[in-house]
Amino acid sequence: xxxxxxxxxxxxxxxxxxxxxxxxxxxxxxxxxxxxxxxxxxxxxxxxxxxxxxxxxxxxxxxxxxxxxxxxxxxxxxxxxxxxxxxxxxxxxxxxxxxxxxxxxxxxxxxxxxxxxxxxxxxxxxxxxxxxxxxxxxxxxxxxxxxxxxxxxxxxxxxxxxxxxxxxxxxxxxxxxxxxxxxxxxxxxxxxxxxxxxxxxxxxxxxxxxxxxxxxxxxxxxxxxxxxxxxxxxxxxxxxxxxxxxxxxxxxxxxxxxxxxxxxxxxxxxxxxxxxxxxxxxxxxxxxxxxxxxxxxxxxxxxxxxxxxxxxxxxxxxxxxxxxxxxxxxxxxxxxxxxxxxxxxxxxxxxxxxxxxxxxxxxxxxxxxxxxxxxxxxxxxxxxxxxxxxxxxxxxxxxxxxxxxxxxxxxxxxxxxxxxxxxxxxxxxxxxxxxxxxxx
Ligand code: SF4
Numbered sequence: 001x002x003x004x005x006x007x008x009x010x011x012x013x014x015x016x017x018x019x020x021x022x023x024x025x026x027x028x029x030x031x032x033x034x035x036x037x038x039x040x041x042x043x044x045x046x047x048x049x050x051x052x053x054x055x056x057x058x059x060x061x062x063x064x065x066x067x068x069x070x071x072x073x074x075x076x077x078x079x080x081x082x083x084x085x086x087x088x089x090x091x092x093x094x095x096x097x098x099x100x101x102x103x104x105x106x107x108x109x110x111x112x113x114x115x116x117x118x119x120x121x122x123x124x125x126x127x128x129x130x131x132x133x134x135x136x137x138x139x140x141x142x143x144x145x146x147x148x149x150x151x152x153x154x155x156x157x158x159x160x161x162x163x164x165x166x167x168x169x170x171x172x173x174x175x176x177x178x179x180x181x182x183x184x185x186x187x188x189x190x191x192x193x194x195x196x197x198x199x200x201x202x203x204x205x206x207x208x209x210x211x212x213x214x215x216x217x218x219x220x221x222x223x224x225x226x227x228x229x230x231x232x233x234x235x236x237x238x239x240x241x242x243x244x245x246x247x248x249x250x251x252x253x254x255x256x257x258x259x260x261x262x263x264x265x266x267x268x269x270x271x272x273x274x275x276x277x278x279x280x281x282x283x284x285x286x287x288x289x290x291x292x293x294x295x296x297x298x299x300x301x302x303x304x305x306x307x308x309x310x311x312x313x314x315x316x317x318x319x320x321x322x323x324x325x326x327x328x329x330x331x332x333x334x335x336x337x338x339x340x341x342x343x344x345x346x347x348x349x350x351x352x353x354x355x356x357x358x359x360x361x362x363x364x365x366x367x368x369x370x371x372x373x374x375x376x377x378x379x380x381x382x383x384x385x386x387x388x389x390x391x392x393x394x395x396x397x398x399x400x401x402x403x404x405x406x407x408x409x410x411x412x413x414x415x416x417x418x419x420x421x422x423x424x425x426x427x428x429x430x431x432x433x434x435x436x437x438x439x440x
Pocket of ligand 1: 155156157158159162163164165199200237
């Protein structure tokens with residue numbers, strides 16, 4: 001029997017990917033086995049995220065609960081990784097002295113050796129050896145028909161509200177050979193869909209033999225790997241939606257009819273204060289070009305409401321953009337100041353009540369568009385990837401459309417799990433679709 005590891009992941013897809021990689025490394029080097037219960041774990045790791053307000057406090061409260069387990073089992077090892085670990089570093093020992101190791105997003109490959117450290121100061125590594133991290137990642141074991149593939153790490157954009165460049169370091173792109181090997185290995189294991197992930201995924205750039213490869217090249221080459229039937233990528237920055245990346249939608253049918261492209265605001269003034277380096281018109285022009293090439297593409301986005309310098313008029317610009325683009329399922333939040341970022345020093349121009357009203361208005365409109373798109377799917381045949389058995393009904397399976405909606409449908413033959421099938425959409429519900437298997 002291996003050592004039992006409980007790992008809890010907070011935040012974004014990058015963190016999910018990092019957790020998966022940490023587990024693969026620990027399985028190989030420490031013979032660990034995963035447990036779903038912290039109560040019987042011998043190692044507990046928290047892979048933290050600092051994007052939301054009070055993230056640190058939440059981590060410390062969780063650590064307090066875990067410490068109760070350590071009081072009963074002094075051999076329990078407790079580790080903190082991810083962005084909060086990167087920001088706080090050794091300070092974590094001051095508030096939670098029972099923690100044994102601290103690692104950042106770029107040092108997860110060092111967890112096996114940090115676990116062995118007796119000296120606490122040596123059990124901290126929150127540096128940014130990103131290339132070393134990429135070099136030490138193991139070839140993956142597929143855990144389903146869809147898989148993340150990390151292609152770059154970090155971010156050099158320094159948006160004024162964001163901590164990522166400080167917690168994950170500046171951008172580093174992964175070697176193309178490592179990426180293609182990983183994609184090929186996943187395809188051999190039956191993976192049909194790959195999701196290229198990176199904090200700023202479309203800024204991928206790698207210079208090799210005098211040629212610069214970008215995300216468009218990775219997509220085109222990966223699409224030729226036998227077995228890869230769907231390609232997604234996230235999260236993108238509008239500034240890096242280059243012409244060749246837009247054009248690739250013409251040539252690669254595996255590239256899904258859906259793009260998540262965070263805009264954050266529709267006001268040019270707020271975008272400038274956020275240091276996003278594009279305007280309302282620039283963003284709209286990208287969407288128009290994409291829609292010319294792929295009329296059916298759906299766009300989702302991220303929005304920050306109540307940025308300190310946002311006025312009612314600025315917010316109206318965001319609503320104009322929303323009405324123009326008609327976004328699909330999107331994420332929206334009230335601005336929360338992240339310590340150490342330039343935006344945290346800006347004075348607020350609106351009250352919390354005003355911000356809440358704006359958020360309500362924005363989310364209502366976004367929900368309307370999302371519901372309308374789901375309704376439009378009724379009666380159509382959608383190519384869907386069968387991802388799982390339904391959790392609620394043992395005679396149903398779950399699949400995902402290209403625009404990432406969950407479809408529940410009755411099945412006869414369980415062998416369709418992991419395959420792409422055609423499903424007729426019968427009904428749009430508020431958070432999912434119901435359908436009937438059409439062909440396999
Ligand atoms: S581009 Fe994204 S990750 Fe980079 S600083 Fe801006 S919001 Fe943060």
